Amino acid sequence: MTPAVEFRGVSVHFGATQALSPLDLSVAKGETLALLGPSGSGKSTALKALAGFVRPSAGRVLLDGEDVTDLPPHRRGLGVVVQSYALFPHLRVDGNVAFGLKARGLPRAEVAKRVAEVLELVGMGAFARRFPRELSGGQQQRVALARALAIKPGVLLLDEPLSALDAALREEMIAELLRLRAELPDTTMIHVTHDQAEALALADRIGVLRDSRLVELGPCEQLYRRPASEFTASFLGGANLVPVELVRFDGARAAVVRLGGRELSAEPTGVLGEGQSVALGVRPHRVGVGAPGPDAWPALVRGVQWRGSGYRLDLHLPAADCELRAEVPDGPGLPAVGDSVGVSIPDGCPLLGVGG
Numbered sequence: 001m002t003p004a005v006e007f008r009g010v011s012v013h014f015g016a017t018q019a020l021s022p023l024d025l026s027v028a029k030g031e032t033l034a035l036l037g038p039s040g041s042g043k044s045t046a047l048k049a050l051a052g053f054v055r056p057s058a059g060r061v062l063l064d065g066e067d068v069t070d071l072p073p074h075r076r077g078l079g080v081v082v083q084s085y086a087l088f089p090h091l092r093v094d095g096n097v098a099f100g101l102k103a104r105g106l107p108r109a110e111v112a113k114r115v116a117e118v119l120e121l122v123g124m125g126a127f128a129r130r131f132p133r134e135l136s137g138g139q140q141q142r143v144a145l146a147r148a149l150a151i152k153p154g155v156l157l158l159d160e161p162l163s164a165l166d167a168a169l170r171e172e173m174i175a176e177l178l179r180l181r182a183e184l185p186d187t188t189m190i191h192v193t194h195d196q197a198e199a200l201a202l203a204d205r206i207g208v209l210r211d212s213r214l215v216e217l218g219p220c221e222q223l224y225r226r227p228a229s230e231f232t233a234s235f236l237g238g239a240n241l242v243p244v245e246l247v248r249f250d251g252a253r254a255a256v257v258r259l260g261g262r263e264l265s266a267e268p269t270g271v272l273g274e275g276q277s278v279a280l281g282v283r284p285h286r287v288g289v290g291a292p293g294p295d296a297w298p299a300l301v302r303g304v305q306w307r308g309s310g311y312r313l314d315l316h317l318p319a320a321d322c323e324l325r326a327e328v329p330d331g332p333g334l335p336a337v338g339d340s341v342g343v344s345i346p347d348g349c350p351l352l353g354v355g356g
């Protein structure tokens with residue numbers, strides 16, 4: 001099937017800065033793709049190239065198989081929501097939502113009907129006559145969503161739409177976006193974010209960008225459970241990278257590694273070169289912390305932070321000469337800074353090649 005969105009070798013330069021290295025990427029109709037990466041990695045640039053706000057230095061952008069590289073933004077028929085809402089301050093909510101429809105020359109009655117429909121869709125039906133300044137941040141973002149959806153775009157672009165909202169509102173908006181996705185199954189969504197929780201909650205697939213390059217692309221669960229690079233492992237889910245020694249590797253799904261004289265099994269996530277250094281990707285919540293003993297690796301507690309629902313422990317693990325973050329639930333027996341503890345790491349953690 002023709003992809004809803006296709007980047008074919010799209011690169012973007014700003015003067016001497018390479019903001020986007022040649023990007024090849026297809027997004028299926030109805031799919032939600034998250035572009036995830038640290039600040040400056042090129043996420044917004046990719047989105048702007050798609051929307052037509054920046055011109056690629058090379059490559060083509062296709063929508064439903066049609067080359068739109070030379071079309072101005074308003075002729076691409078996309079819905080766009082940005083972080084700062086960008087509502088027109090002098091227009092009421094309904095005026096903001098009607099804007100794109102009027103620009104398309106739709107009859108008045110049809111505009112009014114669609115505005116009411118789409119405000120209802122985002123739960124803002126009762127606020128049609130308010131001005132943006134009379135709304136909370138979350139409400140303004142809902143109006144921005146309604147405005148983007150009013151034209152029934154085939155593709156909705158979301159550029160950090162939740163990052164200006166506080167934590168509680170962000171949760172609420174994630175739920176809202178999930179509901180919208182279910183109600184608009186044919187709408188393709190591309191969601192730019194640096195927040196991995198947001199990407200995992202909302203996307204079907206995640207593309208990870210680093211230094212202007214797409215470094216990994218796959219279904220959320222695959223990227224989370226079996227990241228192919230140390231960058232993805234630590235960026236998506238904050239995995240610890242624990243250097244280990246490779247004992248056996250059957251090339252496909254199983255490996256045995258040694259850590260401080262003891263062996264454990266691991267899941268290789270990619271091709272490992274001969275003699276390559278390897279590390280286990282261990283999520284903080286999978287690190288067990290208890291009393292020192294023969295079945296645990298000795299570790300030293302260097303920091304204890306209360307996180308509300310539990311504690312984060314910063315540990316030093318002499319067996320691998322590395323630091324290790326652990327997340328443990330609140331409860332009795334919490335160690336203190338300077339304590340010696342015993343650490344356990346489960347079998348089956350992803351095994352990653354490190355250092356090229």
Ligand SMILES: Nc1ncnc2c1ncn2[C@@H]1O[C@H](COP(=O)(O)OP(=O)(O)OP(=O)(O)O)[C@@H](O)[C@H]1O
Binds near residue numbers: 014019040041042043
């Ligand atoms: N208009 C511009 N002129 C010059 N350089 C730019 C311009 N826009 C972006 N850049 C540079 O291009 C690179 C990628 O920027 P981009 O905004 O795409 O990153 P991002 O991943 O979206 O970051 P953030 O999460 O901080 O928004 C950065 O190095 C940035 O400084």
